[in-house]
Structures are given as C-alpha cells and as structure tokens.
Amino acid sequence: MDWHQLATQLFPEGQDIVEHEHFLSGSAQVEGKTVDVIGTTGHVPIGIEIALSQARAILRTVQEHPGRPILILVDxxxxxxxxxxxxxxxxxxxAHLGKCVDLARRKGHTVVGLVYDQALSGGFITSGLIASSCYALPQATIRVMGLPAMARITKVPEERLTELARDNPVFAPGPENYLRMGGLHGIWQGEQEGSLAAELSRALADSPVEDVRMALGRERGGRQLAQPVAEAVRTGSHVRPA
Incomplete structure (x- = not known):
C-alpha cells in the first residue's frame, strides 16, 4: 500500500507527514490527540542516514513532547x-536507533509499529519489532532472513527448510507466522472504511507497558520454549520439557 493512501485511512482527522529520501516524518491527529509519526517507504534499505534520521526524530519527541505516542511505519x-x-x-x-525506541518506551511513550509493506532483517528488528506493540497489514511481507539465505548460512538444504517452514513459524515468512510467534500483536484487515483508524486507536489505548512477546508466542503455539528459557535464566532454575 502506498504510504499516502495508508495515511489517509489511518488519520481521517488530518496529518502533516512528509517524505524526504524515503524517510517519513510528521504528526497526525488520532481522536483529537497528536501522534508523532516516523517511518520509511519505497522498500528502502536502512543506511546510516535513515537510521540517524529516525533516531533523531524519536529523541526530539522525547525531549519536546513528553509522553506523546509514536507510530513507526515500516517498509x-x-x-x-x-x-x-x-x-x-x-x-x-x-543499535542506536533501537536504544532510542527503548528510551522512548521507558520515558512513558507508547510506541506502535505498523508493517504496511515490507519488513526484513535489521531494519525491522530495530524499529517495529522493538516497539511497545507491532501490527501488520495482511499483504505485508515479513521475514528476518529468506530461506535461500538461511540455507547458505546454516548449510541446511533449502528443501529441508521449506519443509520445516510448513509447520514451524520460526522458519516461515509472512505476518501470520510472526503473529503466532508473538512478534506481531495483531493483523489489521482494513477492509471497511475507517477500520484502520479504529485499529490504530485501539492499539494506542491498549499497548502493553511490559514486553509480552514471549508470552504471546507461547500462548499462540509459535514459540513454546522462549518464555520458559528466559524465566529459567532469570531465576537460575531448570527448564522442564513440555
């Protein structure tokens, strides 16, 4: 989806988002309240310039508008x-970008990520995936590493990885699999007029303070051991087999 079209659906009350060399920044109105918006478009790879631009925008919000929600649009x-x-x-x-997102969360800013087109690799990990909550549109493409690249690095045949991806969301791309793993809090359908704006409003209101991704992954059957292992490390206990 084109970001202009997306912004129109997300912010019927108005927005002043601008694009500069594939970097999006601005603010918008959501139920009468101001939300700062940053993001990327055009499937742009995240180089040092855009990473710094996003980090700078987040720090500016933290400094000048304490507590103001932040929406990160991911492509x-x-x-x-x-x-x-x-x-x-x-x-x-x-890493600096990720730390800035974390700082905003610690300072009381609700940070919501929305994957509206593509989300790959480190560009996703240090933006939408580290937000307070992250959502995606159904047509979004999400993966940390493609199966061909994974096969080259792990030396596991691509055919075997493809087979594993049928049942294990860790190996499979797509928003549905990231939903199962807890990486996404939900998938916004946006089929009816006003539905994306309503979804954003709910996300801003219900965004968790604590990171619940491991719990969601266990509850949804996508990551059964992440939470028990993390808890065992924290407490020094042993992980009991499921």
Missing part, C-alpha cells in the same frame, strides 16, 4: 549492505 528491505555503511559501523547506528 524496508533491511539494513543497507554497502561497504561504506559497514566501514562506518552500520551496526552501531542500528
């Missing part, structure tokens, strides 16, 4: 794979 093919970005330490820039 990216992941971090930019260029020698220049690697030499400049793209990993540090991505």
């Amino acid at each position: 990216t093919v992941g971090q930019r794979l260029r020698h220049r970005d690697e030499m400049l330490g793209i990993n540090s820039y991505m």
Whole structure:
C-alpha cells in the first residue's frame, strides 16, 4: 500500500507527514490527540542516514513532547549492505536507533509499529519489532532472513527448510507466522472504511507497558520454549520439557 493512501485511512482527522529520501516524518491527529509519526517507504534499505534520521526524530519527541505516542511505519528491505555503511559501523547506528525506541518506551511513550509493506532483517528488528506493540497489514511481507539465505548460512538444504517452514513459524515468512510467534500483536484487515483508524486507536489505548512477546508466542503455539528459557535464566532454575 502506498504510504499516502495508508495515511489517509489511518488519520481521517488530518496529518502533516512528509517524505524526504524515503524517510517519513510528521504528526497526525488520532481522536483529537497528536501522534508523532516516523517511518520509511519505497522498500528502502536502512543506511546510516535513515537510521540517524529516525533516531533523531524519536529523541526530539522525547525531549519536546513528553509522553506523546509514536507510530513507526515500516517498509524496508533491511539494513543497507554497502561497504561504506559497514566501514562506518552500520551496526552501531542500528543499535542506536533501537536504544532510542527503548528510551522512548521507558520515558512513558507508547510506541506502535505498523508493517504496511515490507519488513526484513535489521531494519525491522530495530524499529517495529522493538516497539511497545507491532501490527501488520495482511499483504505485508515479513521475514528476518529468506530461506535461500538461511540455507547458505546454516548449510541446511533449502528443501529441508521449506519443509520445516510448513509447520514451524520460526522458519516461515509472512505476518501470520510472526503473529503466532508473538512478534506481531495483531493483523489489521482494513477492509471497511475507517477500520484502520479504529485499529490504530485501539492499539494506542491498549499497548502493553511490559514486553509480552514471549508470552504471546507461547500462548499462540509459535514459540513454546522462549518464555520458559528466559524465566529459567532469570531465576537460575531448570527448564522442564513440555
């Protein structure tokens, strides 16, 4: 979905979002309250410039508008794979962005992520996936790593990974599988007029304070051991087989 069309559906009360070199920023009205919006478009890979732009926008909200909700619109093919970005330490820039999102959450800002097109790799992990809650549209493409790339790295044949992906959401792309794993809090259908605006309003009102992704993954059958293992590490206890 084009971001202009998306913004029209999300913010019927008005918005002033602008695009600059695939970086989105601005504010919008949701039920009479202001929400700051940042994001990306055009399937752009996240290089150091966009990572810094997003981080700067989040810090500006934290400094100038304490407690104001933040919506992150996600459309990216992941971090930019260029020698220049690697030499400049793209990993540090991505980590900085993630820390800024975490800071906003700790300072009382509700941060909601929405994958409206593509969400791949580190560009998703340090934005929408680290938000207070994250949602997606049904047609969104979500994956941390494609099966061909996973096969090359793990040395597991792609045919075997494809077979595993049929039953195990950890190996499979798509919003439905990330919903099962707890990475997404929900999928917004947006089929009826005004439905996306209503979904956003509910998400802003109901966004959890604590990170409940592991609990959601266990409840939905997508990640059975993540929560028990984390709890065992925290308490020094043993994990009991399911």
